[in-house]
Amino acid sequence: MAVQSSILSRTALALGATEPALRLLLSILIAYPLAFVHRYFLYGKKPMQQHIFFCVSGLLIGYFNYGNDILHALITVGSTYVILVICGGTLASVCLVFGFTMGYLLMGYYYTGTETYDIKWSMPQCVLTLRLIGLAYDLYDGQKPTEELSAEQKKMSLKSFPSFLEVAGHTFFPSSFLVGPQFPMQRYLNFVHGRHTVGGALPDSISHGLQRFGAGCFYLALFQLGTSFYPDNYLISESFDESTLVYKCFVLAVWGKVTLYKYISCWLISEGGCIITGITYSGNVPPDPNTEPKWDGCANVILSVFEGASRFGHFIASFNTNTNHWVAYYVYKRLKFLGNRFISQAVALLFLAIWHGFHSGYYVCFLLEFIVMVMEKDLEPKLINNRTVKKFLEDPKIVPFVWVILKLYTLVFMGYCLVPFALLSFAKWWQVYKSVYFIGHLFFGLWPLYGRFVKRFLSSIDVRD
Known part of the structure; x- marks a missing residue:
């Protein structure tokens, strides 16, 4: 790790950037070969295989950037899932997930913040926070009668409870884990279940x-x-x-x-x-x-x-x-x-x-x-x-x-x-x-x-x- 850091530091200095910024850029670029690996070897395969691939690759990218601090993301996801299991799709679960994830994020800002823009574990944590709060809301909406939902809520609400692997795969999706973009759980599930193509063909994208x-x-x-x-x-x-x-x-x-x-x-x-x-x-x-x-x-x-x-x-x-x-x-x-x-x-x-x-x-x-x-x-x-x-x-x-x-x-x-x-x-x-x-x-x-x-x-x- 020390040799790797030294090489990255020298490269970053030559480019006029910081080492964390270079790591972030490399991580965003790594998502491309990972996308092709999924496209040609896992697309259309069993959802569990895809969840594991997204979860593991996303966590490895996180570790490359933040080392052991990636544990904060795992703690947040695990704790959120426990809250959802205990409280289900209720208003209480929305409030608890909202309070816990935002509180954990603000704690991260408090202990790691400086007077400059920081590229630390709090960066993917803020993306993760919105994703998990959205998950709690979508589960809550999914428990309401269909006639009470707006057209957008009907599209994004979750009628069934997701597994932990589904939540982890959605959260650590390698192309969006670090800086976004945001997308709801329902979009992720439609994707891994092959609902974005006709006849199971590879997407022309x-x-x-x-x-x-x-x-x-x-x-x-x-x-x-x-x-x-x-x-x-x-x-x-x-x-x-x-x-x-x-x-x-x-x-x-x-x-x-x-x-x-x-x-x-x-x-x-x-x-x-x-x-x-x-x-x-x-x-x-x-x-x-x-x-x-x-x-x-x-x-x-x-x-x-x-x-x-x-x-x-x-x-x-x-x-x-x-x-x-x-x-x-x-x-x-x-x-x-x-x-x-x-x-x-x-x-x-x-x-x-x-x-x-x-x-x-x-x-x-x-x-x-x-x-x-x-x-x-x-x-x-x-x-x-x-x-x-x-x-x-x-x-x-x-x-x-x-x-x-x-x-x-x-x-x-x-x-x-x-x-x-x-x-x-x-x-x-x-x-x-x-x-x-x-x-x-x-x-x-x-x-x-x-x-x-x-x-x-x-x-x-x-x-x-």
Whole structure:
């Protein structure tokens, strides 16, 4: 292990990365040969063989990254299964699993956290936490009468209790154990039982998986290139602080996009491995066995929407989509009884912040997201339904200018909102915000004060026939 660590350390240093980051990248790549092994030797075989393969290979990947700390994942899975066996598919089991897994995760953050972004056993633990909470919810939904379930719940609920091997195989699935993507137990069971193909044939998914792999490598190269110019610590440098506000906004725009590329590259490469196995099957278009199948069932980013974003809503709809869907399904929609969507949204974002850890930067970032979305949802209908504004914005001579303004708006303020998420500690993100005069906080935070005048002005110029 010492020799291996020495080789990896030297390689990481030569690449300008850390050893944990290199191990993580290698682990994501190892999932590809494992996907091909399963595809050609285990696909369509007995489910138990597949569960064992996924469980063992996932745990070995975990051990390669975190050594004996992989025991934390095993303890969490084992304890969760005991809770589910004792309590069954009840609300009590949901509460206990939720409390135990989140508590264990937060304990991990407390004992291993530093002032920087850590690649430690708590990283796969946060993926595992959502997966196990989702399992408890799906079992709970499965005990309800069918007529009480929504269409989505009917699709994801579990009527029968899974075995420990099924839970372990789902949890440690090698292509998604470390960084996601998330997918429910029902998708995993459909996959291992061969329900994603016609006649037991191998899924025609290799080319789709390799395309996502290529896209992931491309974004990884962009990230490496971008960080060579604007690394995170540049934002707290004297050079940045002494620059003009216009230049600082330019840096935030470029830096923010590059920072997102780090996550996108990991998700795309991980998704490619999942696609090759065939677990990402999401039907045929149209629903006919003779038409082209879709393999986007585990997509975590919608590149066309992400790159074409002209408002924050586009980023939210296209970035980290699996986690966002998980929070919407298991948290936001479960709070419907509160009768207030803004409270439900605030609680969902608070959950996301807690799930990420204790650093103040997470809470500030998600608070800013909430404030931005409140403003956009308040202003956008007034613009869309205003005939005068709509006619002006659709003028061919104006369209290019509008596009540039919207791109600058999204890029600059997305970078602005990401500052605390990336820098984490109060001293760092406060220094950056102070350097740019808290422009984002003023622009979005004061909307309740100046927004009424903007809406009044828009109403005054709305000319109706």
